[in-house]
Amino acid sequence: MTDIIQLLPDHVANQIAAGEVVQRPASVVKELLENAIDAGATNIQLLIKDAGKTLIQVADNGKGMSITDARLSFERHATSKIKLAEDLFQLQTKGFRGEALASIAAIAQVDLKTKPQEEEVGTHIQIKGSEVESQEACVTPIGTVIHVKNLFYNIPARRNFLKSTAVETRHIIDEFQRVALAHSSIAFSMHHNGNEMFQLPISNLRQRIVNIFGSKTNEKLVPVEEETELVNITGFVGKPEFAKRSRGEQFFFVNNRYIKSPYLNHAVTAAFEGLLKDKSYPSYFLFLEVDPKSIDINIHPTKTEIKFDDEHALYAILRSSIKHSLGQFSVAPVLDFNRDANLDTPYDLETKSARTPQVEVDRDFNPFQEIKSKATSGSGFQPKRQTVPQENWEALYHGLDSKDENDFSKVEFESDAITGQLFETSKVSASSTTFQLQKKYIISPFKNGMILIDQHRAHCRILYEDLLKSITVKAAVSQQLLFPLSLQLNVQEIEMLHHLREALEQTGFIFSKMKDGEVEITGIPTLITESEVSILLDQLLSDFENEIPDSGFLQTDLLAKSLAKSMAIKAGTQLDTVEQIAIVNGLFACKEPQLTPTNKKIFITLQAEDIEKKFM
Ligand code: ADP
Ligand code: MG
Secondary structure, three states: OOOOOOOOOHHHHHHHHHHHHOOOHHHHHHHHHHHHHHOOOOEEEEEEEHHHOOEEEEEEOOOOOOHHHHHHOOOOOOOOOOOOHHHHHHOOOOOOOOOHHHHHHHOOEEEEEEEOOOOOOEEEEEEEOOEEEEEEEEOOOOEEEEEEEOOOOOOHHHHHHOOOHHHHHHHHHHHHHHHHHHOOOOEEEEEEOOEEEEEEOOOOHHHHHHHHHOHHHHHHEEEEEEEOOOOEEEEEEEOHHHOEOOOOOEEEEEOOEEEOOHHHHHHHHHHOOOOOOOOOEOOEEEEEEOOHHHEEOOOOOOOOOOEEOOHHHHHHHHHHHHHHHHHHHHOOOOOOOOOOHHHHOOOOOOOOOOOOOOOOOOOOOOHHHHHHHHHOOOEOEOOOOOOOOHHHHHHHHOOOOOOOOOOHHHOOOHHHHOOHHHHHOOOOOOOOOOEEEOOOEEEEEEOOEEEEEEHHHHHHHHHHHHHHHHHHHOOOOEEEEEEEEEEEOOHHHHHHHHHHHHHHHHHOOEEEEEEOOEEEEEEEEOOOOHHHHHHHHHHHHHHOOOOOOOOHHHHHHHHHHHHHHHHOOOOOOOOOHHHHHHHHHHHHOOOOOOEOOOOOEOEEEEEHHHHHHHOO
């Protein structure tokens, strides 16, 4: 039999490679923009005609190329960005495959002008279907200008396959936006058929987002920031009330490279759970910085997919940091704590010439101090949050734009206005600021109406945050039991407890034995009583029945959720006013007061106008 295998000629190989790299004009745009960034440009201009089908031009002020480099740049696997396979694991550049220019030149007419700083004249190369047509010296500014004309001119099938101008333009805009968002320290512009579409000066990220998506975007952004050993997260998410019907404005960048990740997207969506209307998608612009060694970006030819070493932990961190940001920023518009004197006196006393009640107000009195001492005085119910950190109120408003409609500098909580006497006599009279409804809800008036708090859910949230804190900072206090408490458990349960032992001990449990079907406990968290221990561990084990998350973070989270749920006061528990106020204050000192750890609504508000309507 005669030999039949032969090597493909270069231009055929290039065309085949081009099929992978260049799917449509937008792919060319992406490659050229990235090359300009890799070349250190601070100003990049994109110009397209007919959705890039006729012309794609990118001009940059980057470092340019020498004569030899200019020629070599069109060779396949010609790259200045990696030398060794190991370099792949510490990539700092966008490109590295050395395929883009070779591929593009195989399927289009390319015209390149480039000049490095140290050279007097530049180089002008024309290539068509991988054939160099001309190479000559030229006058050109420092940097590179590259024209890509008549894409797929030599592959009619591919050219005919391109979508409408509108669709292809949309794809180009998408690529442009992704690159521009990731590089706000570079100026970009984009023109299509002679019309300016974007003009983006060097700026910070927030301004860049606003410059791309419009000035209305500014008020919608909530900053996200989290630093951990595994990942640093920065960026913004859109406030839930501005969520869109489409997925348009969702961007993840990993080490400044745009990526798609359904998994991480799920983490973001999970953080928004309970806050979004049906079928709406939150915007996000999130930048994750990870050790380049911990990711593999080479698994997809167009490099928008990525593999992380520790996906689960990343998920948990992302979700919690967004939740945290949303918690800090989105409660404010719901509640208006400004006092309105008119609502304090429902009857206009002056005009009715009624006698104003004489109330002596001690302006220096701080009701929070009083609550605190009451709370720890151990009157049967121990409000489980021991302190009521008034200063934490500020956290709720931290970072709000001063432009915001609500003037939060005047924030005043209803209970601030209570007179001293009310608290000095431990009998709190009917004129106090909170009361309980059906042993289930706590009602508290606010300027704009009133707030109805589910007591169990509120307490859950307070305990959850407390527990998370004590587990992470390892500062929980324990109460020693006079006699060790012994519980009989089965093998699986003991096995599960082993996994949770460390975290449990950080909440205040002390185990003296954990084997042979028996658990012996000598210390328990101060927040619970001895009689509750068995129910609590039961509940905990059933919550962990299906799985014990392998990541420490998820485990802690689940543990705190479970403990909080069983420890929280139940519906049907009567609360005195001090306890009610402790719950209200404790709740609003939380990072995320609106939702329980399992994303259930904790309170609702009834606006004054809604109440007024009912009387019409
Ligand atoms: P890669 O970017 O993967 O290295 P490319 O085919 O995109 O491969 O580019 C090949 C080489 O050409 C690059 O490594 C770089 O040295 C050079 N190059 C391409 N575009 C530019 C540019 N705009 N400015 C300076 N050098 C460039
Ligand atoms: Mg490249």
